[in-house]
Amino acid sequence: MRKSHKLTLITLLLAVIILSAAAPTLSWLSSTSAPVVNTFAGGMISIQLDEALVDTDGKAVTGAGARRVTANRYKYSAGAMLDKDPTPKVLKGSEECYVFLCVENGLGEKFSMNYDTAAWLKIAEMEGTAVYIYSQKVMAAESENDLVLKPIFTTVTVSSDLTAEDIAALGEKTLTLTAYAVQTGALSSREAIDLAVAQFLPGGVALDYPAVA
Template sequence: MKKRTLALLVALVLVVGCIIGGTLAWLTAKTDAVVNTFTTSDIDVTLTETEEEYKMVPGYTIHKDPKTTVVKGSEECYLFVKVEKSANFDSFMTYEMADGWTALEGVEGVYYREVRTADMGTEFSVLKDDQVTVKGEVTKEMMAEAEKNKPTLTITAYASQLYKNNTEIFTVAEAWANVPKN
């Protein structure tokens, strides 16, 4: 009788164990994996101009149309242009900056503007009315001298991200300091 009771008890334990074990297997779960893919960001800027050679005639206005664009898909940024004049440029010509550009305080020849998402892909003229003007007082002798040492106007565009983190905007000076100048 003891053997029979022991066998019955063992059988009962096995049945209960199978029921609990089977129940535990039915109460498990697993989710599908969530894959987070992080894309890169960038700023892409272009500088274009329709002509490259210009003829100086005293008193004439010369069409000169450098335009800079922050390419769509870029991050919001400060857009800078650096305008470098040869030592003799001011003796021969004048120009004004186009509307929307602000001179960067303490940095000669550097101008900036903020470019937000809505302005991506917009061409911004660098020079007012896309022109430079040859001074009327330029003489034949000055032109002969300019033949040896031609005046130049060099424009370079740069961009630096607007935000330093999720909430803070760089100051213009900090953004300019971030730009590689080579």
């Protein structure tokens, strides 16, 4: 067995955070909320961000113990594949909106995620922080059910090349996701993208303005 597999596992914290939705009748930009389940803006948009609870092996809990949470704590070792499915949900009654996710990746090159690049389109990136827009507008105003979007990824994989030196250097790292929604109103996706980039990457610029259906 490789030495890296024998090392004492170090705790890795992966969390999700919710950001208040923005509506055109209110201030466009809002501050990050505490990590609670639901965040409301003017009673017009309600967005939720959570992920599956995982066990001590980093695998999603199934059966009676399964539930959705806003943070998980993981242990990692070389070659491990950890379950993580950050999933936004726009609650029924919410106005049509663009949905964004900000991924603050403090894990480094020894960790990789299986991004859903069809559902989530990267629009900006700077110093380890990337912003994505959902590929479709979300309309829940007349829906009888909450609208669950596709998770941006479902696994975090640790490189099989992880060494003792890597673990000593890495220590505890974080991967933080923040959800953000902007009411469409009279806004184009381009204008909404600029708002999201200004929110998450002050001074940054959008790298792409993909079409949003």
